[in-house]
Amino acid sequence: MSEVLRVPFVRVDRNAHGRETVVRGAPCAVPGAVFWPEQSVTASDGNQRVVRPARIAVPHSQPSDPRDQWMVDGVRYQAGGDVSRWRNPFAPRSAGATVAVERVTG
Numbered sequence: 217m218s219e220v221l222r223v224p225f226v227r228v229d230r231n232a233h234g235r236e237t238v239v240r241g242a243p244c245a246v247p248g249a250v251f252w253p254e255q256s257v258t259a260s261d262g263n264q265r266v267v268r269p270a271r272i273a274v275p276h277s278q279p280s281d282p283r284d285q286w287m288v289d290g291v292r293y294q295a296g297g298d299v300s301r302w303r304n305p306f307a308p309r310s311a312g313a314t315v316a317v318e319r320v321t322g
Contacts, residue, residue: 218288220249220272225283243287249274251288268319269296276301276312286317293317 221243231237253270270293272286280299285292296316 218251220246220251220274221287222246222278222280223285223287223292224279225281225285238283240285246272246274246278249278270317270319272315272317274299274313274315278313280313280315286315291319293319 223243224241226239226241228236229239250273251270252273253268270288272288272293274280278299280295282295282297284295286295287293294317296318299313299315301313302311
C-alpha cells in the first residue's frame with residue numbers, strides 16, 4: 217500500500233520581488249488513506265497534455281483545503297477542489313471522505 221502525505225496550505229506571502237508565493241507546512245502522514253490513480257490524455261493545439269487524475273480516500277475527520285498538495289510515493293499531486301465527505305444514511309457513523317487530485321505533465 218502506498219504512503220499518503222498531506223502537504224497543507226498555510227498562507228500566501230510575497231517574496232523579495234513582490235510576487236505571491238505559497239507557504240506550505242511540513243508533509244504529514246495520513247493513516248488509513250487509500251490512493252487510486254486514473255489516466256487521461258488530452259490533445260490541444262497539436263500538443264499532447266497528459267493529465268493523471270486520481271482520488272484519495274481519507275478518514276472523515278481528515279482536515280483538507282483545496283489548496284493543499286498530497287504526496288504519494290514521492291509524487292506530488294494538487295487537490296482539485298474541496299473534500300467530498302460522505303456518510304452512510306442507514307448508519308450513525310461517518311464513513312469517510314474523498315479528495316480529487318491530479319498531476320499534470322506536458
